[in-house]
Amino acid sequence: MGRLTATFNRAVTAHRDAQTHLAAARAALTDTTEQAAAGHAAGRVTADTVHRLRAIGEVLATGWLGGDGRSNNDPTAEPPFGTENLRGRIAVRLGTATTAYGSFPALVPLAGGAHLAIDADARDPQVAALLRRLVVRLLAAAQPGRLRVLTADTAALGGTFVPLRPLIEAGLLAEPVTSEQDVADLLDIVEEHARVEQHDARDVDELLLLVLTSAPEGRDLTRLAALTHAGAPAGVCVIVAGYPPPSSGGIAPPQLGSTTRVRMSGKYAQVGDPAGETYSDDGSGLAAPVRLDGDPPAALVDRLAAELGDTVRRATALSFADLLPEQRWTGSSADGVRTMIGRDGRTSIELAFDDVTPHWLVGGRTGAGKTVFLLDVLYGLAARYSPDELALYLLDFKEGVSFAEFVPTGRDPSWIPHARSVGIESDREYGVAVLRELRREMNRRAAALKRHGVTKLADLRRDTDTPTPRIVAVIDEFHVLLAGNDAVAREAVTLLEELARKGRSYGIHLVLASQSMSGIEALYGKTDSIFGQFPLRVALPGGSGVLDPLNDAAGSLPIGSAVINPSAGQPRANTVVRFPNAHADAAQVAALRHELWQRREAAARPPAIFKGYESTHVEDDPTYRGLLPGGRRPLSLVGRVVDVDLSSAYFPLDATPGRHLAVVGTAPTGADVLHAATLSVARQHEPGSARFLLAPLVATADAVADETASALSAAGHEVTQLDAAALRERVGEYAAPPAGPSAGGRTYLVVFGMDAAGAALGLSDPVTFRSGLDDLRAMLRQGPGYGVHLLGWWRGLRRLSDDIGGAHNRDDIACLVALNVPGSELGMYLGVHDLAYTPRANRALLVDRHDQRTRLIVPYVRPGRELDEVF
Numbered sequence: 001m002g003r004l005t006a007t008f009n010r011a012v013t014a015h016r017d018a019q020t021h022l023a024a025a026r027a028a029l030t031d032t033t034e035q036a037a038a039g040h041a042a043g044r045v046t047a048d049t050v051h052r053l054r055a056i057g058e059v060l061a062t063g064w065l066g067g068d069g070r071s072n073n074d075p076t077a078e079p080p081f082g083t084e085n086l087r088g089r090i091a092v093r094l095g096t097a098t099t100a101y102g103s104f105p106a107l108v109p110l111a112g113g114a115h116l117a118i119d120a121d122a123r124d125p126q127v128a129a130l131l132r133r134l135v136v137r138l139l140a141a142a143q144p145g146r147l148r149v150l151t152a153d154t155a156a157l158g159g160t161f162v163p164l165r166p167l168i169e170a171g172l173l174a175e176p177v178t179s180e181q182d183v184a185d186l187l188d189i190v191e192e193h194a195r196v197e198q199h200d201a202r203d204v205d206e207l208l209l210l211v212l213t214s215a216p217e218g219r220d221l222t223r224l225a226a227l228t229h230a231g232a233p234a235g236v237c238v239i240v241a242g243y244p245p246p247s248s249g250g251i252a253p254p255q256l257g258s259t260t261r262v263r264m265s266g267k268y269a270q271v272g273d274p275a276g277e278t279y280s281d282d283g284s285g286l287a288a289p290v291r292l293d294g295d296p297p298a299a300l301v302d303r304l305a306a307e308l309g310d311t312v313r314r315a316t317a318l319s320f321a322d323l324l325p326e327q328r329w330t331g332s333s334a335d336g337v338r339t340m341i342g343r344d345g346r347t348s349i350e351l352a353f354d355d356v357t358p359h360w361l362v363g364g365r366t367g368a369g370k371t372v373f374l375l376d377v378l379y380g381l382a383a384r385y386s387p388d389e390l391a392l393y394l395l396d397f398k399e400g401v402s403f404a405e406f407v408p409t410g411r412d413p414s415w416i417p418h419a420r421s422v423g424i425e426s427d428r429e430y431g432v433a434v435l436r437e438l439r440r441e442m443n444r445r446a447a448a449l450k451r452h453g454v455t456k457l458a459d460l461r462r463d464t465d466t467p468t469p470r471i472v473a474v475i476d477e478f479h480v481l482l483a484g485n486d487a488v489a490r491e492a493v494t495l496l497e498e499l500a501r502k503g504r505s506y507g508i509h510l511v512l513a514s515q516s517m518s519g520i521e522a523l524y525g526k527t528d529s530i531f532g533q534f535p536l537r538v539a540l541p542g543g544s545g546v547l548d549p550l551n552d553a554a555g556s557l558p559i560g561s562a563v564i565n566p567s568a569g570q571p572r573a574n575t576v577v578r579f580p581n582a583h584a585d586a587a588q589v590a591a592l593r594h595e596l597w598q599r600r601e602a603a604a605r606p607p608a609i610f611k612g613y614e615s616t617h618v619e620d621d622p623t624y625r626g627l628l629p630g631g632r633r634p635l636s637l638v639g640r641v642v643d644v645d646l647s648s649a650y651f652p653l654d655a656t657p658g659r660h661l662a663v664v665g666t667a668p669t670g671a672d673v674l675h676a677a678t679l680s681v682a683r684q685h686e687p688g689s690a691r692f693l694l695a696p697l698v699a700t701a702d703a704v705a706d707e708t709a710s711a712l713s714a715a716g717h718e719v720t721q722l723d724a725a726a727l728r729e730r731v732g733e734y735a736a737p738p739a740g741p742s743a744g745g746r747t748y749l750v751v752f753g754m755d756a757a758g759a760a761l762g763l764s765d766p767v768t769f770r771s772g773l774d775d776l777r778a779m780l781r782q783g784p785g786y787g788v789h790l791l792g793w794w795r796g797l798r799r800l801s802d803d804i805g806g807a808h809n810r811d812d813i814a815c816l817v818a819l820n821v822p823g824s825e826l827g828m829y830l831g832v833h834d835l836a837y838t839p840r841a842n843r844a845l846l847v848d849r850h851d852q853r854t855r856l857i858v859p860y861v862r863p864g865r866e867l868d869e870v871f
């Protein structure tokens with residue numbers, strides 16, 4: 001007993017500095033229990049021994065790890081939460097060991113590589129209550145941010161942890177998983193945690209407590225066992241109930257390492273020897289039955305949730321501001337650009353666009369936080385590098401507003417000065433236009449390198465005064481761009497392949513983000529050649545598609561986190577990062593945008609913006625506004641090209657046979673296009689120097705035709721209105737060069753509803769026997785030569801074809817704007833077999849037969865025409 005007293009006294013003194021002296025104290029307990037067990041067996045246990053055991057137990061499992069958290073000195077005072085750093089082993093109370101001479105606390109070691117297994121699963125209410133009690137003890141004791149608890153409840157499908165709901169809601173405890181597949185995913189997370197902790201050998205950053213209400217089977221049990229063998233540096237603590245599982249076919253279950261085993265026997269439990277610290281000489285464990293502690297008081301659970309929830313959130317919360325550097329625009333992009341994206345535990349994680357990770361592939365199901373992640377990256381970069389160091393091309397294919405905040409709006413004139421072009425709800429054709437622009441820039445840079453006789457972008461930057469910023473081009477929902485297997489998708493694949501392969505040498509970096517990596521037909525056979533150039537993979541929840549098929553680390557990620565993998569998704573290269581929610585910090589984000597905008601250079605221009613849903617008006621077109629009389633050949637404006645700068649779509653009307661315009665399609669916007677085409681040519685003539693003959697032949701176009709006539713008259717032009725018969729006459733007149741006083745100047749025959757002139761044109765002249773169609777065809781060929789141009793709207797392609805005498809005469813009306821005309825029909829008319837055109841609202845195809853131009857355009861509509869009317 002003398003030795004016992006001495007060790008006890010040492011332990012009590014040691015309590016002042018429990019961490020350093022815990023080992024000594026634990027030795028005291030081991031000593032004591034050994035002696036107690038031995039003494040008990042020999043009938044030598046006395047009330048005094050038990051009394052001392054009780055005191056030692058209270059010293060070892062202090063605060064919330066022991067009793068109810070009350071101290072011996074003042075039973076009414078509760079210890080504070082969050083005192084343990086959990087870096088090494090701790091003693092945790094399981095229940096009360098009873099002997100004939102009284103009871104003492106039964107403790108087991110946990111953490112620091114020590115684990116616990118109970119033979120009955122959580123369907124035994126005592127086991128379920130103990131598991132809850134242990135979770136609460138550890139959470140109450142752990143310093144904020146030092147403990148992460150993951151639970152699996154296959155025994156009761158989540159029911160075991162219902163009493164701990166307040167902790168789940170407070171974010172202190174993860175939602176329990178309940179299926180075998182989920183358990184496998186959970187093990188992925190724990191293994192990843194262990195790998196990262198072991199790799200970063202400095203210290204255990206965060207203890208991951210894994211609580212399972214029943215043991216998994218097969219391979220997952222082997223994985224679980226391996227975790228128990230991983231040792232203290234893995235930072236994992238396993239508490240598993242229902243181990244060993246009922247034996248299957250006599251095969252012994254894998255042995256757990258450093259695990260105290262508890263065996264249930266009626267109302268008592270038998271606690272085995274902890275690893276490395278024996279209660280017994282013969283391995284029989286603690287020689288006293290243990291009454292397990294029951295449920296934690298509900299009030300304690302509530303209080304813990306309220307107090308600790310807040311503290312943990314504050315301690316681990318990551319705000320948008322954490323991503324930003326102290327000083328703006330101090331970075332040099334000579335060797336790459338990098339930004340902090342979030343944290344792994346307490347470690348900040350930076351990602352880079354450089355030679356090692358030139359391009360990124362980002363995956364995540366919809367709603368997984370892809371947009372938020374991209375915004376975090378983009379704002380982080382824009383805060384670090386000036387527009388001379390970094391330029392952004394942003395392209396979004398989904399209906400949404402991912403990048404809308406980078407461009408000026410009616411309410412907020414600010415923009416991100418790095419943004420060169422921003423596409424919102426982009427068309428695939430717009431995407432291709434942006435990629436072409438990037439390729440042009442790449443070629444420009446390649447030529448500049450050659451010119452300066454250098455091989456690296458950094459050297460070029462030194463040799464020239466003109467800034468050569470690195471370019472980061474983000475394409476969100478890029479699978480839309482590559483959908484199908486048409487000419488657009490094929491061109492996009494070719495461009496992407498080239499940019500991915502050569503971009504890194506020229507400071508051009510791509511981020512491809514998508515909710516789906518599968519079923520992209522156009523990529524067939526090209527995935528390796530393209531995605532092989534994207535070593536950095538970012539998998540958000542549901543985004544495992546960007547990782548290796550054997551890497552399922554993104555399976556059960558919570559929102560706000562991502563797997564970062566710089567090795568093209570290989571299973572052993574994951575880091576799980578938490579990133580802040582830029583959407584939640586809208587005021588801060590707006591403040592940053594304003595700050596950056598204010599810093600822009602005086603000459604900075606807002607980005608070229610494409611909003612797929614917006615209609616366009618000729619009056620807003622700077623080209624239209626700049627048109628003046630006296631040009632060499634009048635331009636007839638019909639819309640804006642779907643390209644990076646949204647350039648004006650027009651046809652020059654010169655003297656070549658066939659320089660006429662046909663607008664085709666039943667969409668009422670046909671009349672609007674004709675209106676814009678007519679007014680634009682009118683601006684290029686002095687009043688009195690051109691004749692406008694307007695034939696409003698269909699009721700749907702009457703209002704627009706009247707508007708056109710008044711606008712022309714207001715501009716001082718001579719306007720004559722024609723009906724079908726008069727049109728027939730004029731066509732006859734213009735079939736040959738005019739002679740006499742009407743000669744000279746230009747004549748525009750503007751026909752709203754040319755198909756309605758069919759009957760009149762079909763009539764033959766009683767004298768010459770020439771039909772109106774004969775005259776029309778002659779006029780189409782020769783008219784431009786003497787200044788006559790037809791601007792007509794046909795509602796059907798067939799009628800147009802008939803009027804010109806068959807599709808083989810298509811060059812006789814060389815300028816075509818196709819509205820809602822099926823692509824196949826149009827392809828047939830034009831003799832182009834793989835024409836990629838899908839008619840849709842607010843879009844048209846411009847075809848110029850003479851210079852082989854085919855462009856997707858946003859056709860002009862009259863202001864006030866609502867979008868749903870447009871098609």
Ligand SMILES: Nc1ncnc2c1ncn2[C@@H]1O[C@H](COP(=O)(O)OP(=O)(O)OP(=O)(O)O)[C@@H](O)[C@H]1O
Pocket residue numbers: 364365366367368369370371372373400515559560561579580581582583
């Ligand atoms: N770091 C985060 N922390 C907390 N919540 C987040 C975080 N990131 C995203 N979220 C939440 O997830 C929601 C969806 O995010 P986001 O809009 O970025 O998803 P998405 O993947 O772009 O979805 P979709 O493809 O459908 O547009 C956000 O409204 C936000 O509330």
